[in-house]
Amino acid sequence: MPSKATDAYTAISLEDARRIVVGQHNDPFAVLGPHKVGRARFVNAFDPGADRMFAIVGKKKYELSAVPDAPGVFTGKVPGKTAYRLYGEDDAGGFWEMDDAFRFGPVMGEMDEYLLAEGTHERIWQVLGAHVIQHEGAQGTHFAVWAPNARRVSVVGDFNAWDGRRHPMRRRGATGVWETFVPGVGDGTVYKYEILGIDGTTMPLKADPVGFGSQHPPENASVVRDITGYGWDDDQWMAERGDRNARTAPISVYEVHLGSWRRKVEEDHRMLSYKEMVTELVDYVADMGFTHIELLPISEFPFDGSWGYQPVGMFAPTIRFGPPHEFRDFVEAAHLKGLGILLDWVPGHFPTDAHGLGRFDGTALYEHADPREGFHQDWNTYIYNYGRREVANYLISNALYWLEEYHIDGLRVDAVASMLYRDYSRKDGEWVPNKDGGRENYETIEMLQRMNVTTYGKVDGIMTVAEESTSFPGVSRPVDAGGLGFGYKWNMGWMNDTLEYVKKDPIYRKHHHHQMTFGLHYAFSENFILPISHDEVVHGKGSMLTKMPGDDWEKFANLRAYYGFMWGHPGKKLLFMGQEFAQRAEWNHNQSLDWACLADGMHAGMQRLVRDLNALYRAEPALHVKDCEPDGFQWIESNDADASTYAWLRRGGEGDRPVAIISNFTPVERSAWQCGLPHEGRWREALNTDASVYGGGDRGNMGEVIASGEGWHGQPASARVTVPPLSTIILTFEGS
Incomplete structure (x- = not known):
């Protein structure tokens, strides 16, 4: 074995060595690893567990000298230019061999x-x-x-x-x-x-x-997860999805919390894995006729009770259901079944957990230092500093990451209103005005615009969706037209108004008749999605079924009529899981949906209705092609408050047959209700929410009505229609 170098300490100073030992050196690569001293190569190494250290070159070992007063630091001359490895020994007889991390150069370009x-x-x-x-x-x-x-x-x-x-x-x-x-x-x-x-x-x-x-x-x-090397097999979907996400497409979204959709009761109520969802969830949603699955946030989050809305690992699919490639398996399976995958994305705030982004390097790095800008009082979370270029870039890149690496078809951005306004949920003196003295958050607006321009510009066929609860202008208008650039916006106003209406006892509904029509005053100001989301069935709000007034039969009938109204109304559709079969219990993130209730014919009937509504919505262009266009909608009757009855027409493109929708929100049958129609001839009763297969009383029109030339409601023709109590019927024109 070669002897120790007599000039052992010329490659490292005692001061540097001692700073290495206490972890206080700010440039360790300048000290550790291989260094030239004259024409000789010296290796400086640190291993606090070693009593002796050697460098191995080929088959030769060169002992390094221990630096006095710097335990674990070794230095010595190592001949040659080829790579070396380190070999350590301790006094207990242990030994180990490893590559020296400090012999490697930088990776970043x-x-x-x-x-x-x-x-x-x-x-x-x-x-x-x-x-x-x-x-x-x-x-x-x-x-x-x-x-x-x-x-x-x-x-x-x-x-x-x-x-x-x-x-x-x-x-x-x-x-x-x-x-x-x-x-x-x-x-x-x-x-x-x-x-x-x-x-x-x-x-x-x-x-x-x-x-x-x-x-x-x-x-x-x-x-550490190696996310490279996944062999995608969804090329056809990726090439076609732009048409499936378009404003003219039928878009019916099934919103899902993966941890509670279905659990393995027989296995201690464990959650399903991504691989199990490949068949169970994907097959179910495809069978139900939805076009997209929207997942509550799956970026890694520490607290189950946040439902994912307080993420820490923005680039990590949660391990709760499996590793990253298995999440890709789930996405690919959905695509092969013709389903898009949307993710809830949370750039609005992040939790204060010690291991997270808060004061990441000892300073307010990702968040604002001033709590008037950097702290959410409602959620006890930090707010990103959108005006810092690196932070905005972090978020925009994260959005692109999910779309590119996981073939996600769209992002629904949570709590946009809280991002847009500096005074959101704050009293006077608790917020900082913008440079013009106003409440709009210019930095947020710029970040969201950049995010939309980047994602739409880099990834074909995707959509972005804003949950924005105010009347902020141009949310779903292009950035170059002054908008935020989102593809769609959740219609929170429609949701609030219509739910308040249907929760009322029918005897009072005539006094609130225009809660159901008001949404049409602004229905085409944005590209709207009509959302009945998870937020409507938690925190004591009850389930959709228990919101409805009356006895059990009336509750089901009310809900069926409301879903019929919703699917006939302009705008894309969204239901949260469990709402499609009218689960009685309020949603609980800690347990499975109550699938057992489907043994009851009323619940099974509701599920069948939603499946048929989705099928009709997809089959009839008039019900979706102009969801976002005013010329696709026309009122037939919007003022019949005493009867709590509404009727309207939906129209598609040239050559598409019109569809008429009539809703009766009283428990009184409207027999021979005269309904104006645009054409004489046969109108098929394509769907009746009172049909017995849905749990109804099977009252209606024996499958069709015949419109005569008697004008009514400003239309050139009309028909006498039976509208069952608490029901919606949908008529399609079959020709004269």
Whole structure:
């Protein structure tokens, strides 16, 4: 064995060595690893568990000298230029061999650095996070994280005994990014970042803001996940989905909370996996005739009770149901069944959990420092600093990530109103006006516009949807026309007005008749989706069925009539799971839907009705082609308050037959109710919510009505129609 170098300490100073030992060195790559001293190569290494350390080159071992007063630091001359490995021994007889992380050069390129610093890197996940790669001849994982105000950042995990001194990272210039390549670390490795703040304080260990995986809650470390190499088989869907997401398409969304849709009762009520949902959920939704599945947030989140709306791992599909590739299996299965997948996306706030983004590098990095701008009083969460270019870029890149890496077909953006207004849910003095003294959040507006321009510009055929509860103008108008650029907007006003109406006892409805018609005054000001979402069946609001007045039969009839009204109304459709079969219990995220109630014919009938409404909506162009166009709608009768009856026409494109819808919201049958129609001839009763197959009384028109030339309601023809109590009927023109 070669003897120790006599000039052992010329490659490292005692001061540097001691700072390495206590984890206070701000440039460890300048000290550790291989270094030239004159024409000789020296290797400096740190391993606090070693009593002796060697460098191995080929088959030769070169002993490194221990640096005095710096336990675990070794240095020595290592001949040659080829790669070396480290070999450690302890006094208990233990030994180990490893590659030295400090012998590897940087991974990030100059262009990545430039774009990250500029806040214009559209795909930050390709640079930041943890990537399993081969680098300079070794297999391992490249870690990179943004922490511009940190003194030191280290990656820690089981692979280094969670010791932040062992793998401190390399600072990349002015970008604020730190990176390192750790050889031998691969898929499935658990890790976090140890960050030394600007004041020398060690922060709580942080999960990776761009991590692709996480531990099962309540554990909260990040997990290395190799998300490359998935072989997609959905090319046909991807080529056609633009037509399926278009304003002229039938869009009927089934909103799902994956953790409570269905559970394995016989297996201690466990949640289904992504792989099980490939058949159970996807097949069910396809059979029900919906066109899209919308998932409540699946970005990793620590607290089940948040339903995903307080995410920490924005780039990690939650491990609750399986690893990333299995989530891709679920998305692909939906596509092969002709279903789109929408994700609820939450850029409006993030939780204060110690392992999350809050004060990430010891400063208010992702959030505003001023709580009047940076803290949500309603949810006890932080608000992103949208005006900081790196933060806006983080969110926009995250939106693009889900669309590109997971073939997601659209994003529904949660709580947009809370983002748009600086005084949202705040009293005077609790908010900071914009530069013009107003309440609009200009930075949010710019970020959302950039997000929409980027996603629509980079990914063909997708949609974005805003949950926006105010009358903010132009939410679903193009950015170049002054809008926010969303494809669709949830019609919260329609939802609130119509639900308030149908909750009333029919005897009082005539006094509130225009709650059902008011939505038509603005129905075409945006591209609307009519949402009956999870928010309507929680927090003591009761289920859809229990909102309805009257006895049990009337409750079902009211709800059937309301669904018929909704599917006939302009706008795309959305129902939350369980509403399609009128679950009696309010939704509980901790348990399965009550599938057993389908043994009751009334619940099964409701489910059959929703299936048939979806089929009719898809089959009749008049019911969807002009959902967002005023010339696709015409009132026949909107003022019959005493009878609580409404009638209207839907029209599609040229050559599409018109459809008439009549709703009766009283428990009184309207026999021979004269209804104006645009054409003489046969009108088929395409759907009647009072049909016995839906649980109704089978009253109606024996399958059709014949319109004569007697004008009525301003129409050139009319027919005598029987409208059952608490029902909606839909008539399609079959010709003269």
